[in-house]
Amino acid sequence: MTKLTFWVLLALTVLSVLYKNFWCRYLCPYGALLGLISRLSPVKVRRTEANCIHCHACTKHCPTLIDVENKDVIKSGECFGCMTCVSRCPSPGALDMTVKAGKNIRALRPVHYVLLLVGLFYLVIGIGVLTGKWHSQIPREQYERLIPQVSRMEHPG
Numbered sequence: 001m002t003k004l005t006f007w008v009l010l011a012l013t014v015l016s017v018l019y020k021n022f023w024c025r026y027l028c029p030y031g032a033l034l035g036l037i038s039r040l041s042p043v044k045v046r047r048t049e050a051n052c053i054h055c056h057a058c059t060k061h062c063p064t065l066i067d068v069e070n071k072d073v074i075k076s077g078e079c080f081g082c083m084t085c086v087s088r089c090p091s092p093g094a095l096d097m098t099v100k101a102g103k104n105i106r107a108l109r110p111v112h113y114v115l116l117l118v119g120l121f122y123l124v125i126g127i128g129v130l131t132g133k134w135h136s137q138i139p140r141e142q143y144e145r146l147i148p149q150v151s152r153m154e155h156p157g
């Protein structure tokens with residue numbers, strides 16, 4: 001380990017103790033990309049003040065510490081659309097994942113939100129495959145060996 005590596009790691013450790021999820025919230029390049037997409041996306045979490053009972057559950061459970069309870073629309077780049085706030089909300093119609101099309105705003109049911117995300121995921125891959133831009137250095141045999149073992153694998157985090 002070089003001296004620079006040591007000091008960077010020490011700084012990150014200290015900052016992570018002082019600020020929850022410091023790396024993920026402020027430095028992670030993947031998080032920055034997701035944040036940019038989140039800002040441009042027509043799909044957003046929206047709160048309806050008339051139905052909100054101000055129980056604080058949404059703000060308390062948001063993993064990126066967004067003050068959901070006091071916002072009408074979550075425009076923050078830190079929102080990655082996990083829907084934890086929506087699922088924790090005890091008041092029907094107070095908090096929804098919504099999609100905006102022109103002037104219309106519609107609440108999305110969780111199953112539709114999931115289908116939208118999965119559809120988008122495969123659409124992007126499909127376009128890559130059809131245009132010949134999707135390349136992988138992992139040989140097909142490796143996929144065939146690993147996929148049956150997926151249920152035994154764990155995320156390192």
Ligand code: SF4
Pocket residue numbers: 045061062063064065066068074078079080081082083084085086
């Ligand atoms: S969707 Fe997730 S990240 Fe976004 S505000 Fe709700 S709990 Fe926070």
Ligand code: SF4
Pocket residue numbers: 047051052053054055056057058059068069085088089090091094095
């Ligand atoms: S969880 Fe729902 S009811 Fe409670 S503060 Fe948030 S939006 Fe309002």
